[in-house]
Amino acid sequence: MFLGDGMSVPTLAAARTLRGQRAGAAGEEAQLAFEAFPTVGLAKTYCVDSQIADSACTSTAYLCGAKANLGTLGVSAAVPRYDCAAAADTQHQLDSIAVWALEDGRDAGIVTTTRVTHASPAGAYSRSADRDWESDAGVRAAGHDPHTCPDIAHQLVHSYPGTHFKVILGGGRREFLPVDAVDEDGAPGLRADGRDLIREWRADKAARNLTHQYVWNRNRLLAAAADPPDYLLGLFEGSHMRYHLQADPIADPTLAEMTEAAIRALDRNDRGFFLFVEGGRIDHAHHENRVELALDETVELSAAVQRAVELLDEEDSLIVVTSDHAHVMAFSGYTRRGGDVLGPSDDVGDDGVPYMTLSYANGPGHRPSQGDRRQDVTADPDFRSVEWRSHAEVPLQSETHGGEDVAVFARGPRHALFAGLYEQSRLPHLMACAAGLSRAPALCRD
């Protein structure tokens, strides 16, 4: 399963156009790798208590198969956000499709460009009343006891199913290291309990007599992928991995490289595997109104899917690509065919001022009007640099998610199950059907 965090339908259209234009074509006719898949559906993303979703309640929906409250992970809607006691009640805890796969003797793993403890991947292994309880410092700051409500990093290293994930790749070393320690890049840890969970992860595998490796840069990942150990942990940044356009190509693996390493490790199990791969920073770039970064991260997700398509046989491997929620980027105006998708519209506003083809309904890119005229953003000194923000209607420190449906693309066994318009929480049940998991709903077994 591939997830583009915040990969709205307009993001797809704009990213494919950018991809085509980078290749010297008009662009609109280009395709992202997964847009060639035979089945497309739409998923409704709202959460139990929220019209517009966040990445935690959606992760609970598309990985655990039940809608939940905003900000909560791996627990039912009986758990209000921040309610540690309710989340600690095992009756309220959900199992993700990674658990369902492990129960059937298959393997499981996660890959992300965010911290591995961030909301989307955490839905695969954690149960938490708040997505921000990534280290024990977060749990303590909320006034709770980490013994009652273990933090998300602790759950990944010490609780099932995280203990059984064969591959864990992404960012987020700081959630695993104590405040008085520094990581390989000299960045400090966040943990208040003094524990080094990277060391504890290794000790757990050693105690279970499993071959294992911890890698922290691209070279070590590529070397490990050539002959994978039983268990592979890769943490490539203190926090999130860098945006692809701002990454160090020597030190930082791409999402496609991490995906290939994960597939090579997991594909050794004859019974199969469940792998979750997230392009997690499409969302962050949109929140910042940095549209070129958001589209580039989408193109990178496409490259990762393409790598999976090349490595996995369509006859026996289901690939599902979707998003958790939309964003409020608009793709607007009447620009001619082939017009620069990152440029201004061919039109100007009624005030005579240019506007961008890609702009936002809200966010930090808001510029106050000067009298009756909007600001001409094309005159900004840093116009079109990757960190330039497109314009936004409503001033907000962080651009918001959108409430519309997201697309679902499927290829492989029983891909047609994914057609139609349905609740996002249906996705893992459909994947379980296609994979023939014993936890699949009875109706789909034939």
Ligand SMILES: [Zn+2]
């Ligand atoms: Zn977001």
